């Protein structure tokens with residue numbers, strides 16, 4: 001792969017499996033717009049590369065897969081830019097969801113907010129024992145904006161999803177497995193090796209059948225909620241509570257919401 005990325009590491013093994021690592025560990029691999037742009041470029045390159053037959057997506061370091069959208073960048077959004085930012089993230093994640101070659105997320109630590117949404121957009125999820133999932137946006141005076149309000153109910157049911165989104169609570173790997181948010185938890189072995197094993201077995205099947213299976217399974221996902229999610233995300237960016245939530249995070253204090 002010719003591209004050089006500032007925030008991503010890429011390798012391709014002898015089985016034609018690309019390992020894509022989000023590499024911003026000092027910010028727990030938070031997704032700023034540069035990381036999102038690079039993810040888009042990487043998947044576009046993998047799509048066109050005949051040497052790539054599957055992708056493993058993970059985060060650098062042992063603490064986080066991705067700790068969410070970059071809150072410093074989020075704090076500058078308003079109603080209009082909030083909506084377009086959500087739409088942009090939704091498009092990149094939906095392209096990953098519709099990617100014609102299998103994509104496994106190896107969730108190696110925190111998968112919060114946009115990180116959980118990114119993992120949910122992948123076809124399969126393998127979690128390490130220390131994986132933690134959460135959609136904590138309400139703690140910032142916000143809602144998930146990269147498809148989380150749509151994909152989480154599809155994966156774990158509306159009731160479970162509503163609870164996670166309204167409370168923003170954290171869910172550890174074993175619970176995530178029990179509700180169907182992850183396919184497998186790998187405690188003692190290397191999770192990337194496990195993902196690779198799974199992909200080697202999947203890649204013995206017909207490639208056109210795999211691409212069609214991804215398309216067919218994803219056809220059942222309703223898409224009418226994404227536009228509404230982006231609109232509501234944008235609306236919240238104009239509230240005082242959103243300013244308070246993001247500022248409180250950056251100032252490392254608890255938010256004091258007033259409902260304005």
Ligand code: COA
Nearest residue numbers: 026027028030067068069070071072110112113114136137
């Ligand atoms: N956006 C921007 N920066 C982030 C970030 C995010 N989503 N998540 C973590 N960081 C940064 C921190 O600001 C900190 O930067 P600093 O060293 O320059 O101060 C660095 O990453 C390490 O994070 P820190 O909070 O010090 O680590 P911790 O171990 O104490 O806590 C978390 C880890 C994941 C619990 C905490 O970072 C957190 O709550 N992150 C935000 C989660 C979130 O709300 N995500 C959803 C966004 S939509």
